[in-house]
Amino acid sequence: MVMDFSQIRRNEHLPARIASQIGREISEGRIAPGEKLPTEHILAKTFGVSRSVVREAIAQLRNEGLVETRQGVGAFATDFEHRQSIRIEQGNLADHASFQSLFQLRLPLEIEAAGLAATNHTAEDLMKLDEALEQMTGGEKWTEKGVLADLAFHRQIAASTHNEYFLLFLGFIAERIHLAINMAREAAVLTEIVEVTIAEHVAIRDALASRDPIRAREAMRHHLHGAASRLDLQLKVY
Amino acid sequence: MVMDFSQIRRNEHLPARIASQIGREISEGRIAPGEKLPTEHILAKTFGVSRSVVREAIAQLRNEGLVETRQGVGAFATDFEHRQSIRIEQGNLADHASFQSLFQLRLPLEIEAAGLAATNHTAEDLMKLDEALEQMTGGEKWTEKGVLADLAFHRQIAASTHNEYFLLFLGFIAERIHLAINMAREAAVLTEIVEVTIAEHVAIRDALASRDPIRAREAMRHHLHGAASRLDLQLKVY
DNA sequence: TATTGTACGGTTGTCTGATAACCTTATATG
DNA sequence: CATATAAGGTTATCAGACAACCGTACAATA
Numbered sequence: 001m002v003m004d005f006s007q008i009r010r011n012e013h014l015p016a017r018i019a020s021q022i023g024r025e026i027s028e029g030r031i032a033p034g035e036k037l038p039t040e041h042i043l044a045k046t047f048g049v050s051r052s053v054v055r056e057a058i059a060q061l062r063n064e065g066l067v068e069t070r071q072g073v074g075a076f077a078t079d080f081e082h083r084q085s086i087r088i089e090q091g092n093l094a095d096h097a098s099f100q101s102l103f104q105l106r107l108p109l110e111i112e113a114a115g116l117a118a119t120n121h122t123a124e125d126l127m128k129l130d131e132a133l134e135q136m137t138g139g140e141k142w143t144e145k146g147v148l149a150d151l152a153f154h155r156q157i158a159a160s161t162h163n164e165y166f167l168l169f170l171g172f173i174a175e176r177i178h179l180a181i182n183m184a185r186e187a188a189v190l191t192e193i194v195e196v197t198i199a200e201h202v203a204i205r206d207a208l209a210s211r212d213p214i215r216a217r218e219a220m221r222h223h224l225h226g227a228a229s230r231l232d233l234q235l236k237v238y
Numbered sequence: 239m240v241m242d243f244s245q246i247r248r249n250e251h252l253p254a255r256i257a258s259q260i261g262r263e264i265s266e267g268r269i270a271p272g273e274k275l276p277t278e279h280i281l282a283k284t285f286g287v288s289r290s291v292v293r294e295a296i297a298q299l300r301n302e303g304l305v306e307t308r309q310g311v312g313a314f315a316t317d318f319e320h321r322q323s324i325r326i327e328q329g330n331l332a333d334h335a336s337f338q339s340l341f342q343l344r345l346p347l348e349i350e351a352a353g354l355a356a357t358n359h360t361a362e363d364l365m366k367l368d369e370a371l372e373q374m375t376g377g378e379k380w381t382e383k384g385v386l387a388d389l390a391f392h393r394q395i396a397a398s399t400h401n402e403y404f405l406l407f408l409g410f411i412a413e414r415i416h417l418a419i420n421m422a423r424e425a426a427v428l429t430e431i432v433e434v435t436i437a438e439h440v441a442i443r444d445a446l447a448s449r450d451p452i453r454a455r456e457a458m459r460h461h462l463h464g465a466a467s468r469l470d471l472q473l474k475v476y
Numbered sequence: 477t478a479t480t481g482t483a484c485g486g487t488t489g490t491c492t493g494a495t496a497a498c499c500t501t502a503t504a505t506g
Numbered sequence: 507c508a509t510a511t512a513a514g515g516t517t518a519t520c521a522g523a524c525a526a527c528c529g530t531a532c533a534a535t536a
Binding site for chain 1: 253290293294297298301302323324325326336339340342343345346347349350353354357401402403404406407410451474476
Binding site: 277293309310311312 | 517
């Protein structure tokens with residue numbers, strides 16, 4: 001019996017790979033916006049998979065806003081301006097330049113958030129902030145738990161703005177950055193700088209507590225630039 | 239013959255509604271992070287639909303990072319820190335406070351983008367910027383085309399940072415804001431203020447062209463505050 | 477001619493049942 | 507005790523069918 005390996009290799013999650021392949025066709029313009037995709041039957045034949053898989057792939061693209069489907073008519077590519085969601089591929093951040101770009105995006109958001117939080121935070125917010133801070137200064141210092149506390153600290157600042165979108169976006173970005181840092185973490189280097197980092201966090205916390213947005217922004221700016229230089233990033237700043 | 243209407247009403251997109259229902263169970267904590275969801279068979283029985291529909295719903299949740307599936311084991315709710323994508327529900331922005339929050343988020347990003355663009359833009363970027371500007375000042379002024387040109391202008395600034403994430407995030411945010419504005423647009427009011435808006439855009443463009451990041455940031459800040467007050471938004475600013 | 481009604485083919489949406497791949501657990505085996 | 511094997515459950519994929527819906531062509535009608 002002769003095997004046919006010309007079709008897609010089926011080692012992991014068929015629909016996702018087919019979705020990304022069709023997605024690439026659209027992103028790179030081989031399927032123009034508004035143009036109709038081949039029918040599910042044809043796509044199934046083309047990729048050598050069943051229609052279920054094709055349907056799941058198209059459903060995924062629809063969720064991302066890359067295609068729209070109309071029953072009885074077909075599936076159509078949409079122009080990329082009205083995507084429904086933002087997604088960052090995991091692998092992208094391995095690249096140093098890309099990581100730096102994301103950090104550069106984070107900068108103004110965190111600073112603004114610090115200012116807003118200084119104005120808008122409640123007593124409960126401040127309490128949670130102190131909790132996170134305590135976790136960082138606790139005995140175990142820079143274990144995984146310490147890193148998580150760092151994350152929680154910044155997350156709590158975003159929450160203290162009482163602006164849902166700051167929480168949504170900053171939480172998302174911070175999580176990506178955290179993952180990337182973990183990937184390339186040198187424990188030895190980090191243990192040395194814990195004290196500095198904690199001191200910076202305390203400065204932010206105190207500025208917040210005194211409800212001084214200007215000082216909070218400055219403290220956050222200082223902290224992020226410190227963090228960036230520790231991570232060997234060159235950021236533009238004005 | 240007796241009809242059975244107890245099950246889900248099937249007027250539009252079954253999987254999406256089931257996905258949002260399961261998603262709500264997770265978001266509101268009735269299914270804890272890490273906890274296992276019911277099997278597809280059981281879910282299908284529960285909702286009174288076929289397993290295909292349930293599978294498509296779960297696939298959607300997996301895309302959003304709300305659940306993870308392991309073949310042979312089951313589907314599990316994930317804690318919301320590692321969601322894979324950001325999404326803003328359409329209806330949310332109808333609310334004035336929510337719209338204002340999003341605009342507040344946009345503010346620091348646009349300003350930072352203007353500064354970065356002033357430093358990083360190429361000759362080609364400037365050309366495209368001028369194109370968009372020309373479309374705005376063209377005869378038809380504040381038609382739909384004019385609004386699109388406005389969008390394109392800001393999009394081009396984001397692109398001129400040569401930071402992929404600024405383009406991604408700002409493009410996404412600006413698109414939402416544009417949609418919201420369109421929903422509640424008063425043509426009469428807008429036509430009066432076209433001249434002002436265009437003048438502000440020109441100021442940004444000139445600052446960019448002279449590669450002066452400080453001035454570019456100021457011009458953008460001024461423009462956004464003007465736009466905000468025209469839209470009757472109260473933004474915090476420092 | 478212009479409009480309306482209708483039948484038809486094509487496409488997506490949903491259903492059903494079956495098989496494959498995979499994991500966990502229990503049981504047997506050395 | 508450690509390892510191998512069997513069993514059962516769950517997701518992944520497949521295949522084929524019917525339902526819902528759309529667009530078009532064409533006939534019927536005014």
